[in-house]
Amino acid sequence: MKVCTECHALFDGRRWKGALQTPRGDIDTLEKTLCTACKRLRDRVALGTVYLEGEALASRYDEILRMIRHEEEIERSRNHSARILDMRRRGSKMTVRTVNSTLAIHIAKQFKKTFKGRIEIFKDTPGRLPRNKQTEGTVAVKWTQNP
Numbered sequence: 001m002k003v004c005t006e007c008h009a010l011f012d013g014r015r016w017k018g019a020l021q022t023p024r025g026d027i028d029t030l031e032k033t034l035c036t037a038c039k040r041l042r043d044r045v046a047l048g049t050v051y052l053e054g055e056a057l058a059s060r061y062d063e064i065l066r067m068i069r070h071e072e073e074i075e076r077s078r079n080h081s082a083r084i085l086d087m088r089r090r091g092s093k094m095t096v097r098t099v100n101s102t103l104a105i106h107i108a109k110q111f112k113k114t115f116k117g118r119i120e121i122f123k124d125t126p127g128r129l130p131r132n133k134q135t136e137g138t139v140a141v142k143w144t145q146n147p
Contacts, residue, residue, distance in 0.1 A: 004035035009080045011035065018080035037081035037099050046085050046097035047138045048104025054145020056115045058092045068096060071110050075103045082106075101139040108141040117145040 002011040009016045016035045034042065057064060068084070075082035082103040088095045098104045101123075108119045122140040 003030040005032045006038040009035045040099040048098035048101040049140045050096040050104045050107050051142040052094040108143045111143045119143045
């Protein structure tokens with residue numbers, strides 16, 4: 001087994017899992033390395049991008065930030081690599097980049113559920129490797145609020 005030096009996730013030989021209640025002595029004996037998600041954060045590799053556009057972004061910004069962070073917490077409880085890389089806002093437009101593709105889709109779906117509107121999902125966006133068993137594909141998701 002291996003342990004991530006940043007987030008303390010555990011690798012069981014097949015996949016990374018979020019940090020469990022492992023005694024400190026047990027962690028000290030494990031091989032230390034960076035997990036996939038921490039490597040992507042360090043290298044600033046985004047596999048998911050959410051483009052948000054609507055009046056709700058300008059008028060309810062604090063609520064929207066809480067909603068995005070809450071969605072990250074929910075997804076991270078299922079998949080430890082569901083993390084937000086960065087967020088940028090300009091008026092009624094916002095871009096959220098994530099280190100995995102599923103979190104991006106879940107954020108856009110939550111916006112559609114909460115604020116209505118329309119989402120478009122573009123999988124395996126240009127410039128990245130296609131989706132296969134060895135690599136996770138990229139996704140771009142666009143949410144637009146109806147006028």
